[in-house]
Amino acid sequence: xxxxxxxxxxxxxxLPGLAAxxxxxxxxxxxxxxRHRLALAGALILGLMILAVLLGPLAWRVPINEIDFxxxxxxxxxxxxxxxxxxxxxxxARMLYGGxxxxxxxxxxxxxxxxxxxxxxxxxxxxxGSVDAALMxxxxxxxxxxxxxxxxxxxxxxxxxxxxxxGPEVGMFVxxxxxxxxxxxxxVARLVRAQFLSLREKEFVEAARALGATPLRLxxxxxxxxxxxxxxxxxxxxxxxxxxxxxxxxxLGLGFPPDIPTWGRILYDAKDHxxxxxxxxxxxxGAIFLAVLSINYLGDGLRDALDPRKVM
Amino acid sequence: MNEQELRQLIAKVKAGTLSxxxxxxxxxxxxxxxxxxxxxxxxxxxxxxxxxxxxxxxKRGGGGTLKCLWWQGATLLNPHFAVGTKxxxxxxxxxxxxxxxxxxxxxVAMLAAEIPTQQNGGLARDGxxxxxxxxxxxxxxxxxxxxxxxxxxxxxxxxxxAVAAVSVGSYRDIKVEKLDSHTVKVIFQKPxxxxxxxxxxxxxxxxxxxxxxxxxxxxxREAPTNLKPVGTGPYKFVDFKPGDMVRGTINTAYHEPNxxxxxxxxxxxxxxxxxxxRAVLQTGExxxxxxxxxxxxxxxxxxxxxxxxxxxxxxxxxEHIQLNNTDPWTEVDGERSSATTKHPLFSDPAVRRAMAxxxxxxxxxxxxxxxxxxxxxxxxxxxxxxxxKNTRWEFNVEKANQLLDAAGWKRxxxxxxxxxxxxxxxxxxxxxNAPRQKNQAIVKQACQKAGIEVEVKAVTASVxxxxxxxxxxxxxxxxxxxxxxxxxxxxxxxxxxxxxxxSWEIAAKANKWQGRNITRWKSEEYDKAYRxxxxxxxxxxxxxxxxxxxxxxxxxxxxxxxxxxxxxxSVAKRLRAPLSGWDNDFWNLRDWxxxx
Numbered sequence: 014x015x016x017x018x019x020x021x022x023x024x025x026x027x028l029p030g031l032a033a034x035x036x037x038x039x040x041x042x043x044x045x046x047x048r049h050r051l052a053l054a055g056a057l058i059l060g061l062m063i064l065a066v067l068l069g070p071l072a073w074r075v076p077i078n079e080i081d082f083x084x085x086x087x088x089x090x091x092x093x094x095x096x097x098x099x100x101x102x103x104x105x106a107r108m109l110y111g112g113x114x115x116x117x118x119x120x121x122x123x124x125x126x127x128x129x130x131x132x133x134x135x136x137x138x139x140x141x142g143s144v145d146a147a148l149m150x151x152x153x154x155x156x157x158x159x160x161x162x163x164x165x166x167x168x169x170x171x172x173x174x175x176x177x178x179x180g181p182e183v184g185m186f187v188x189x190x191x192x193x194x195x196x197x198x199x200x201v202a203r204l205v206r207a208q209f210l211s212l213r214e215k216e217f218v219e220a221a222r223a224l225g226a227t228p229l230r231l232x233x234x235x236x237x238x239x240x241x242x243x244x245x246x247x248x249x250x251x252x253x254x255x256x257x258x259x260x261x262x263x264x265l266g267l268g269f270p271p272d273i274p275t276w277g278r279i280l281y282d283a284k285d286h287x288x289x290x291x292x293x294x295x296x297x298x299g300a301i302f303l304a305v306l307s308i309n310y311l312g313d314g315l316r317d318a319l320d321p322r323k324v325m
Numbered sequence: 326m327n328e329q330e331l332r333q334l335i336a337k338v339k340a341g342t343l344s345x346x347x348x349x350x351x352x353x354x355x356x357x358x359x360x361x362x363x364x365x366x367x368x369x370x371x372x373x374x375x376x377x378x379x380x381x382x383x384k385r386g387g388g389g390t391l392k393c394l395w396w397q398g399a400t401l402l403n404p405h406f407a408v409g410t411k412x413x414x415x416x417x418x419x420x421x422x423x424x425x426x427x428x429x430x431x432x433v434a435m436l437a438a439e440i441p442t443q444q445n446g447g448l449a450r451d452g453x454x455x456x457x458x459x460x461x462x463x464x465x466x467x468x469x470x471x472x473x474x475x476x477x478x479x480x481x482x483x484x485x486x487a488v489a490a491v492s493v494g495s496y497r498d499i500k501v502e503k504l505d506s507h508t509v510k511v512i513f514q515k516p517x518x519x520x521x522x523x524x525x526x527x528x529x530x531x532x533x534x535x536x537x538x539x540x541x542x543x544x545x546r547e548a549p550t551n552l553k554p555v556g557t558g559p560y561k562f563v564d565f566k567p568g569d570m571v572r573g574t575i576n577t578a579y580h581e582p583n584x585x586x587x588x589x590x591x592x593x594x595x596x597x598x599x600x601x602x603r604a605v606l607q608t609g610e611x612x613x614x615x616x617x618x619x620x621x622x623x624x625x626x627x628x629x630x631x632x633x634x635x636x637x638x639x640x641x642x643x644e645h646i647q648l649n650n651t652d653p654w655t656e657v658d659g660e661r662s663s664a665t666t667k668h669p670l671f672s673d674p675a676v677r678r679a680m681a682x683x684x685x686x687x688x689x690x691x692x693x694x695x696x697x698x699x700x701x702x703x704x705x706x707x708x709x710x711x712x713x714k715n716t717r718w719e720f721n722v723e724k725a726n727q728l729l730d731a732a733g734w735k736r737x738x739x740x741x742x743x744x745x746x747x748x749x750x751x752x753x754x755x756x757x758n759a760p761r762q763k764n765q766a767i768v769k770q771a772c773q774k775a776g777i778e779v780e781v782k783a784v785t786a787s788v789x790x791x792x793x794x795x796x797x798x799x800x801x802x803x804x805x806x807x808x809x810x811x812x813x814x815x816x817x818x819x820x821x822x823x824x825x826x827x828s829w830e831i832a833a834k835a836n837k838w839q840g841r842n843i844t845r846w847k848s849e850e851y852d853k854a855y856r857x858x859x860x861x862x863x864x865x866x867x868x869x870x871x872x873x874x875x876x877x878x879x880x881x882x883x884x885x886x887x888x889x890x891x892x893x894x895s896v897a898k899r900l901r902a903p904l905s906g907w908d909n910d911f912w913n914l915r916d917w918x919x920x921x
Contacts, residue, residue, distance in 0.1 A: 082692050100767075173797075267785075270780060285619075289626065
C-alpha cells in the first residue's frame with residue numbers, strides 16, 4: 014500500500030527525474046533538513062553554544078571563583094560582560110565553565126537513555142512471547158520504582174568509590190549521567206516497542222522476510238530506521254530533562270559539589286535575588302531555555318529529514 | 326577572667342555601680358548564658374529582677390486574629406513529646422510552665438505565684454531542693470482547677486520509661502513532693518546549681534492530670550489530648566492539622582487580667598524561611614514568622630516595604646567549623662573517623678592554627694549574615710579586657726602561609742602544599758543553605774591562596790541533621806575533614822552544652838553516633854574542668870570553670886568559631902511580641918498585642 018499509492022501528485026510528477034539523479038540517503042536527509050528553518054536555526058545556536066563552552070574559557074581567562082565583594086551583584090560591564098553574583102564572581106566565566114558540564118551531562122545522559130531504550134524496545138518488539146513480556150515487566154518495574162530514594166541509595170553506594178577513582182568532578186559526572194540515563198530509558202523503550210509492533214506487520218517487512226532476511230537484518234535495516242522518528246523527539250526531550258534533573262540533584266546536595274557552577278546551580282543560587290539582580294537568573298535560565306529549545310527543534314528537523322515517507 | 330574577678334563584679338552589682346543588665350551581657354560575652362548569669366546573682370543573694378510587663382491593652386480580646394507562620398509546621402501538641410521547636414511552639418499556645426525565661430535570662434512567673442529565692446525560702450541554701458508556690462485560681466480550659474497534683478503528675482509522666490517522653494532529661498534526676506494543694510517541692514540528688522530546669526521554659530509546660538491520667542505508660546501515644554490540648558494558656562484549642570495549621574480561640578477565663586489581646590490565633594506551617602519572611606515583611610499576609618535564616622541583605626530589602634521588621638534576639642547559638650581529630654579516610658571496625666585514629670593532616674598543630682587564620686569571619690559577617698551573625702573568634706567578646714591573648718582571632722593569609730612554610734609544608738607543582746608525601750587536601754562539608762555555601766566559598770578561596778586544596782560538599786539538611794545510623798552523611802558521623810553548622814543551646818544552662826567536648830561523649834559506632842563530642846577531641850584537662858563544674862555548687866567557681874573550658878577549646882583549635890547567631894523573627898509593624906533567646910518564641914504569648 015505504501016508503495017502502490019502515490020504519496021502526492023508532486024512526488025509522482027518528479028518520479029522520472031528521480032531515477033536519473035540518485036542521491037544518497039544522507040544527502041537527501043540534509044536537503045530535507047535544510048528546508049526546516051527552525052531546525053537549522055536550532056542547530057546553529059546549539060553549535061555556537063558548544064563552541065563557546067569549549068573554546069570560551071581559553072579566550073575569557075577570568076577565574077570562576079574569584080571573590081570580589083566590591084563588585085557583587087553588578088550588572089553587565091566591561092570587566093564582567095554578564096555581571097556578577099552575590100560573591101562578586103564573574104558570571105560569564107561561570108556560565109562558560111558550567112555550560113560544559115550541563116551540556117555534557119544532558120547529551121551523555123540522553124545517549125545512554127536512547128541507546129538502552131532502543132535496545133530493550135527493539136528486543137521486546139521483535140521477539141514475541143516471554144522475552145517481550147519479561148522486558149516490558151522490567152520497563153514497568155523501572156517506571157514504578159520510586160526514583161528519588163533509589164537515586165539516594167545509588168549515590169551513597171558508589172559516590173565515594175568513584176570519587177576516589179576519578180576525582181570529585183569526573184566521578185560525579187559518570188554517576189549522574191549513569192543515574193539520569195538509567196532512569197529515563199523506559200519511555201523510549203515503550204515507544205520503540207510500539208513502533209516495532211506496528212512496523213513488523215507491514216508489507217515491506219514481510220517482503221524482506223520472504224526474501225530470507227535474518228531477524229537482525231530486519232531490525233537493523235528495515236524496522237529500526239523507520240521507527241526512529243519518535244525516538245529522536247523523545248531523545249531531545251531527554252536532554253532537557255537531564256539538564257534539569259542535574260540541577261535537582263545539585264539542589265538535594267547529591268550532584269556536583271556546590272561550588273561547581275552548572276547552569277542549574279547558578280539558577281538555583283540566583284533565585285533569592287531575583288528582585289535586585291535579575292540578570293543573575295536570566296543568564297543561566299536563558300541559556301537552559303535556548304539549549305533546550307534548540308535541541309527540540311533540531312530533533313524536529315531530524316525526524317522530518319530522516320523520515321523518507323514524509324513529503325516535503 | 327577568674328573567680329576573683331567574677332566576685333568583684335558581683336560585688337559591684339550589689340553596690341549598684343554595675344547594672345544587672347551589664348553584668349549579664351558581660352557573662353554572655355564570655356560564653357555563659359544569661360540565665361546562668363542571673364542565677365549566679367540569685368545565689369549571691371541578689372534576687373531576680375522582676376521585669377515589668379510592657380503590655381498596654383486595658384481589656385481582654387478585641388485584637389482580631391493573630392496570624393503566625395512557622396515554615397515547619399507543628400506535628401503534635403503534647404509538650405512532653407515535642408522533639409523539635411515547632412512542636413514546642415505549637416504546644417506553648419495552649420500550655421504554660423511554672424515560669425519562663427525572659428530576654429535577660431530572668432525567670433518570669435507563669436503558673437507559679439512567685440519565683441523561688443533564698444530570701445522567700447523557696448531556694449534551699451545547700452542547693453538540694455526548691456519549693457515552688459503555685460498560683461491560685463488557675464483553671465484548665467475545661468474548667469477544672471490547676472493544683473499541685475498536676476505538677477506532680479507531670480513529673481511522673483515524664484519519667485515513666487514506657488511513655489518515652491522527650492522531656493525526660495529535665496525530670497530524670499529529681500523527686501517531686503506535694504506539700505499542700507498549691508505547693509510542691511523539687512528535691513535533687515546532689516547539689517544542683519541550675520535548679521530552674523524542671524517545670525520551667527521549653528521543657529516545663531504542664532499537662533492536666535485529669536485528662537492524661539488514663540493514658541500513662543505504653544498507651545501514652547493514644548491519648549486524644551495529644552492532638553487536642555487542654556491547657557491553662559491564653560488561647561483555647563479549636564483545630565489542628567498536623568504539619569499545616571494550629572488554631573486557637575481566646576480563653577476568656579485566663580488567669581491574668583485583660584489578657585490576651587487577640588480573639589483568635591492561627592499558626593500556619595509550611596514553606597521555607599525566605600517565603601515566610603516575605604509573607605510578613607513584603608506582602609503583610611502574616612503577623613509573625615519564626616526562625617528566619619535568611620541573608621541579611623535580603624531581609625533589609627524586604628523590610629524596605631515598611632510592612633514589618635526583623636526582631637533579633639540574642640541567644641547562644643554559634644556557627645562554627647569543626648576540625649576532625651580522627652582519620653575520616655580509614656575504616657576501623659566498620660567505622661570511619663574512629664577515635665582510635667589520628668587525622669593525617671590536622672594532627673599537625675600548624676595546620677590547625679593556619680586554618681583558624683584562614684576563616685575570614687569579618688567578611689562572613691559583613692557580606693552574609695549582617696545583623697544575624699556576629700563575627701567571633703572566641704566566646705569572650707566584650708569587653709576587650711576579658712579577651713585573653715591566646716583566644717584572639719585574625720584573618721591573615723600571609724601569616725598562615727608563613728606558619729605552614731615553617732612547619733615544613735612545601736608547595737608542589739600545582740601550588741598545593743605537600744609534606745612527607747601527604748597533600749594538604751581537605752573535604753569541607755555543611756548543610757545546604759545559601760549563606761553556608763557562600764561561607765564555604767570564602768574559606769575555600771582563602772585556603773587556595775595558602776596552598777590548601779579544599780573540596781566543598783553540601784548535604785541536604787534533613788539528611789545532615791538526622792540521626793540515621795545507616796547514613797554516612799550525617800554530621801555526627803563526620804566522615805570528612807571539616808564541617809560547619811550551628812550548635813544550638815536548647816537548655817539555658819551550659820552544663821549540657823559544654824559536654825560536647827568531653828572524652829566520654831565521643832560519637833562512635835559503639836554509641837550509634839549518639840555521643841555529642843563530634844570533633845572526637847580528647848583532653849584530660851577539659852574533662853577535669855567539666856567534672857569539676859558538674860558538682861560545683863558555687864556559681865562563681867562554676868562560671869570560672871566554664872570559661873576555662875571555652876578557652877581550652879579555642880586554644881587547641883578544636884573548632885573555629887565563625888559567627889554568633891542570634892534568633893531572627895519577622896514581625897508585622899504594629900505587633901508587639903516580647904521575645905527571648907532562652908525560651909520559645911511563644912514563651913510570653915499572653916503579652917502579645919497589636920498597637921492601635
